[in-house]
Amino acid sequence: MPHSEDSQVHDPRPILEMSGISKTFPGVKALRDVSLQAYGGEILALMGENGAGKSTLMKILSGAYTADPGGEIRIHGELARMGSPSAAREAGIAIIYQELALAPNLTVSENIHLGAEIRRAGMINRAAMDDACRPLLQRLGTPFGPEAIVGSLSVAEQQLVEIARALHRKARILVLDEPTTALSNRETEQLFKLIRQLRAEGIALIYISHRMAEVDELADRVSVLRDGAYVGTLEKGELSSAQIVRMMVGRDLSGFYVKDRSHAQPEEEAVLEVDGLTDGARVQPVSFALRRGEVLGIAGLVGAGRTELARLIYGADVRTGGAIRLDGKALDIRTPRDALAAGIAYLTEDRKALGLFLDMSCAGNLNLGVLGKDARGGVLDRAKGRQRATGAFSTLRVRAASTLVNVGGLSGGNQQKVLLGRLLETGPRVIILDEPTRGVDIGAKSEIYRIIGELAAKGLGIIVISSEMPEIIGVSDRVLVMREGVVTGELNGSEITQEAIMALAAGIGPSSIAA
Amino acid sequence: MSSTLTPAALPTPSQQIGARERTRSILQAAGMLPVLILIALGFHFFGGHRFLTGQNLSIVAQQASINTVLASGMTFVILTGGIDLSVGSTLAFAAMCGLSVSLLPSVGWLAVPACLGAGLLIGLFNGVLIAGIKIPPFIVTLGTLTAVRGLARLMGGDRTIFNPDLSFAWIGNDGIAVTSTLTIPWLAVIALAVVAASWFILRRTVLGVHIYAIGGNPAAARLAGIRVGAVLLFVYAASGFLAGLGSVMSSARLYAANGLQLGQSYELDAIAAVILGGTSFVGGVGSIWGTLVGALMIAVLTNGLILIGVSDIWQFIVKGLVIIIAVALDRFRQPATRT
Numbered sequence: 001m002p003h004s005e006d007s008q009v010h011d012p013r014p015i016l017e018m019s020g021i022s023k024t025f026p027g028v029k030a031l032r033d034v035s036l037q038a039y040g041g042e043i044l045a046l047m048g049e050n051g052a053g054k055s056t057l058m059k060i061l062s063g064a065y066t067a068d069p070g071g072e073i074r075i076h077g078e079l080a081r082m083g084s085p086s087a088a089r090e091a092g093i094a095i096i097y098q099e100l101a102l103a104p105n106l107t108v109s110e111n112i113h114l115g116a117e118i119r120r121a122g123m124i125n126r127a128a129m130d131d132a133c134r135p136l137l138q139r140l141g142t143p144f145g146p147e148a149i150v151g152s153l154s155v156a157e158q159q160l161v162e163i164a165r166a167l168h169r170k171a172r173i174l175v176l177d178e179p180t181t182a183l184s185n186r187e188t189e190q191l192f193k194l195i196r197q198l199r200a201e202g203i204a205l206i207y208i209s210h211r212m213a214e215v216d217e218l219a220d221r222v223s224v225l226r227d228g229a230y231v232g233t234l235e236k237g238e239l240s241s242a243q244i245v246r247m248m249v250g251r252d253l254s255g256f257y258v259k260d261r262s263h264a265q266p267e268e269e270a271v272l273e274v275d276g277l278t279d280g281a282r283v284q285p286v287s288f289a290l291r292r293g294e295v296l297g298i299a300g301l302v303g304a305g306r307t308e309l310a311r312l313i314y315g316a317d318v319r320t321g322g323a324i325r326l327d328g329k330a331l332d333i334r335t336p337r338d339a340l341a342a343g344i345a346y347l348t349e350d351r352k353a354l355g356l357f358l359d360m361s362c363a364g365n366l367n368l369g370v371l372g373k374d375a376r377g378g379v380l381d382r383a384k385g386r387q388r389a390t391g392a393f394s395t396l397r398v399r400a401a402s403t404l405v406n407v408g409g410l411s412g413g414n415q416q417k418v419l420l421g422r423l424l425e426t427g428p429r430v431i432i433l434d435e436p437t438r439g440v441d442i443g444a445k446s447e448i449y450r451i452i453g454e455l456a457a458k459g460l461g462i463i464v465i466s467s468e469m470p471e472i473i474g475v476s477d478r479v480l481v482m483r484e485g486v487v488t489g490e491l492n493g494s495e496i497t498q499e500a501i502m503a504l505a506a507g508i509g510p511s512s513i514a515a
Numbered sequence: 516m517s518s519t520l521t522p523a524a525l526p527t528p529s530q531q532i533g534a535r536e537r538t539r540s541i542l543q544a545a546g547m548l549p550v551l552i553l554i555a556l557g558f559h560f561f562g563g564h565r566f567l568t569g570q571n572l573s574i575v576a577q578q579a580s581i582n583t584v585l586a587s588g589m590t591f592v593i594l595t596g597g598i599d600l601s602v603g604s605t606l607a608f609a610a611m612c613g614l615s616v617s618l619l620p621s622v623g624w625l626a627v628p629a630c631l632g633a634g635l636l637i638g639l640f641n642g643v644l645i646a647g648i649k650i651p652p653f654i655v656t657l658g659t660l661t662a663v664r665g666l667a668r669l670m671g672g673d674r675t676i677f678n679p680d681l682s683f684a685w686i687g688n689d690g691i692a693v694t695s696t697l698t699i700p701w702l703a704v705i706a707l708a709v710v711a712a713s714w715f716i717l718r719r720t721v722l723g724v725h726i727y728a729i730g731g732n733p734a735a736a737r738l739a740g741i742r743v744g745a746v747l748l749f750v751y752a753a754s755g756f757l758a759g760l761g762s763v764m765s766s767a768r769l770y771a772a773n774g775l776q777l778g779q780s781y782e783l784d785a786i787a788a789v790i791l792g793g794t795s796f797v798g799g800v801g802s803i804w805g806t807l808v809g810a811l812m813i814a815v816l817t818n819g820l821i822l823i824g825v826s827d828i829w830q831f832i833v834k835g836l837v838i839i840i841a842v843a844l845d846r847f848r849q850p851a852t853r854t
Contacts, residue, residue: 314738316737316738335737335740336737336738336739336740337740337741337742339740340740341740346738348735348738353732353734353735354732354734354735354738355735355738356732356735357727357728357731357732357735357736357799358731358732359727359731359799359800360727360728360731360799364724364727368724368728368739368741369739369740371721371724371725372721375720375721378720378721378722379719379720379721380719380720380721380723380724382719422739426740
């Protein structure tokens with residue numbers, strides 16, 4: 001591996017040893033006899049599909065869950081009595097979750113000292129707190145000072161605050177759970193630099209991610225979980241993406257990204273035409289046409305205006321100019337309701353906050369868009385609803401105990417299928433998928449790709465917005481690249497390469513490639 | 516967190532799990548019912564066996580009925596994640612309207628529609644401000660709580676309006692005689708009918724699903740194409756309308772209305788009933804049966820404490836504490852949810 005030279009020779013004894021860890025929830029064995037070692041000065045990638053038990057294992061490490069009796073956790077060789085978050089913190093364990101746990105209305109230094117404020121005569125001493133964390137922030141190379149309000153920082157910067165807080169609490173074991181989900185490429189690079197710096201300082205890092213490219217780039221070792229069991233660890237020198245994928249899914253994923261739609265080429269006829277659509281700010285006038293049976297990828301860096309464009313088409317935000325035509329007919333879309341009625345559906349990038357009703361059953365979530373259509377005089381047709389839910393479960397291969405369980409309890413992949421199912425039940429002509437496989441395990445990912453292929457073959461127009469380069473390249477017939485609210489280029493067929501997309505997205509010499 | 520662990524079961528067929536879900540939801544709906552029964556038994560045995568008699572239970576039902584009607588409307592509102600603080604004032608205003616109309620010789624028969632219409636009007640006013648102009652419900656209804664109270668006093672020139680020959684007084688004083696000692700008061704029948712209608716709307720109509728959806732995730736509801744504004748308008752209008760119905764019931768019982776005193780702090784009893792019934796204060800989770808049990812619990816406490824001779828001052832203290840303890844017990848009972 002290219003990074004093996006720059007990593008330091010680490011302590012031969014692990015800082016953290018978890019062995020024989022099991023966790024039983026009523027009715028479910030979430031973890032079975034799992035072992036894990038983490039060494040100082042090393043990045044351990046923890047991989048596994050959603051539901052494989054990574055989160056449960058980390059929650060046991062952080063003290064949020066208590067493991068079943070029988071397992072043990074040793075830190076520096078000593079048996080640790082875990083079982084509460086404060087005990088874990090004292091043991092030097094810090095976990096940085098996808099959803100950051102900061103108080104946005106407080107300053108950086110107040111957040112770093114939260115729960116352990118420096119006092120003088122019983123009153124909070126802000127100056128001393130600011131001074132105490134200034135060297136730490138300098139060490140991390142943050143562009144902000146201790147007095148900055150956390151809410152005014154970007155997600156990447158807020159992540160730095162979390163890392164600073166962990167280091168301030170003398171964490172020796174740092175767990176990062178999908179830290180790059182909301183970061184741009186540049187921010188990701190900076191985070192990786194910092195992670196390597198922390199490794200050089202001797203901290204044990206546990207890195208959880210679905211993105212193979214990141215694991216390739218960062219990890220010294222990779223431990224894999226599958227269905228709550230420990231599958232194995234790949235040491236330095238034996239790491240390979242193909243091997244990791246095999247261990248995660250227990251099957252070979254050849255042809256994983258390959259389009260199998262050679263028989264179904266997009267038709268010539270445009271289904272959706274967008275003409276000069278703008279919100280006057282984040283989306284500058286954008287025009288394009290989407291053909292029947294076409295998968296149109298929209299690539300770009302985070303903040304390029306892709307989601308904003310999708311929301312404008314869907315009527316979720318207010319447009320200040322431009323026109324939308326569906327099958328040649330002009331539409332006046334003012335609300336998502338109008339868009340759905342016209343046959344345009346939108347899958348949000350944030351399914352928990354903007355998509356699903358987590359307290360409602362899978363069936364309730366699936367049928368929400370067609371309740372009115374099925375109802376007689378506003379009274380629910382419950383038989384029809386059950387029939388639809390069961391049908392959607394089998395065509396989308398949703399794995400859940402029943403259609404009546406709450407959608408909040410499902411894994412990310414199954415939640416995404418339920419949300420996708422709701423859109424499909426409305427019988428759309430055009431479907432906009434915003435980051436359709438975010439936070440979704442590999443098995444569900446390939447099934448979502450299969451569904452996209454089937455929908456295109458049926459003649460739907462499909463727009464896929466994605467920040468994952470292999471995904472955009474793999475699923476799209478044609479790719480639009482956006483930068484700062486403008487479409488900077490269009491790529492067809494063999495022009496769709498990582499380099500070409502990157503050049504257009506970053507604004508480097510697009511003219512030569514887009515021609 | 517350290518709930519007792521049961522051994523891992525084999526995967527169960529989906530039907531069995533469906534049945535288990537149903538059992539769980541029935542248990543959850545039952546919620547406070549066991550507590551209610553215990554309290555009732557306690558009052559019976561410590562109150563000289565006078566609590567669980569046909570006559571007393573019919574009084575309890577009567578006492579619970581107006582609050583049940585208000586709490587039903589409040590259930591709709593709280594399920595969407597809102598609040599309606601104005602129902603007590605609205606009830607007083609609607610009662611003043613109804614009694615004023617009942618004294619007019621030519622249109623006296625319009626008294627009941629006047630009550631209902633006045634309540635609906637205030638509800639719509641709340642709804643338009645909340646759904647249309649998007650002012651937070653707490654603020655809007657805090658405003659109408661005060662302003663409508665003023666309107667109610669204005670109506671009768673700040674005096675009590677009497678009508679000893681009230682045409683609909685039978686609502687408040689008669690009932691269905693089951694046996695010689697047990698009569699089901701019309702007030703209780705109305706309250707049960709409102710509960711049944713509310714259940715139907717919440718569980719069997721598209722509107723009901725949309726109410727739960729908006730309370731569960733308002734942003735997702737809008738993106739899913741739900742007419743959020745229209746649904747909010749409905750819930751506040753329903754709450755106002757039911758306050759109007761409450762005023763019919765109250766007028767029929769009292770033959771009178773007073774703009775200053777009538778309905779004071781009724782909104783708090785209604786909210787308490789909804790919360791005791793296990794409805795989530797942030798919306799999206801709850802049931803109308805829970806609300807019925809909650810309203811009964813408040814009535815049982817009021818009646819039972821009088822029966823065993825607890826002073827008025829101590830009644831307040833006990834009722835307040837029972838609300839807190841009951842909800843705390845409920846938190847304890849519910850299994851730790853796995854995220």
